[in-house]
Amino acid sequence: GIQVEQSPPDLILQEGANSTLRCNFSDSVNNLQWFHQNPWGQLINLFYIPSGTKQNGRLSATTVATERYSLLYISSSQTTDSGVYFCAVEQDDYKLSFGAGTTVTVRA
């Protein structure tokens, strides 16, 4: 099956700092989504981004499908940004394959 690799596995930030999370995938995909899982386990859709660039407030994402990677940018980080960020990709069968996640800790 498709391999989804996220880096770094852990990230500690000072409040106000910027950061970039990366997602590499091993095959072509129809869909790529970024999620934030909060401490209560809720998965929050951040971006649906099979290609191109999108922005939502302090977050933005870029997917370069031809090179099989996606980047999630967090700017001016806040403590509420803490949690696990997952990248998930979908091929031809509607099933999402998740990366291992990046655990982000933002310190005040």
Add this chain to the structure above:
Amino acid sequence: GAVVSQHPSRVICKSGTSVKIECRSLDFQATTMFWYRQFPKQSLMLMATSNEGSKATYEQGVEKDKFLINHASLTLSTLTVTSAHPEDSSFYICSASRRSSYNSPLHFGNGTRLTVT
């Protein structure tokens, strides 16, 4: 607002009992829903694909007799953990799509934390 509702959010049960988890699409019809399992500090692993009106499709290594899935209507799928044991303790989360093609995101329920004592 939430488009996929999952219930209960938390359940504690004794070994040997069965637990049913519901997943509902709130304002759309979902012919396909998915069930995932997540162990602490790990990623989400797909367990099975729930198909309305037909049998679920299970991923390799998932016991279909252990994890019964029923998708009786276009807005409801249920996962029943039968004869639960402590190793079944985990976070279970469902997803559904309102899509008819590959051009819209999958939405997730808030998950169910199962503890088997």
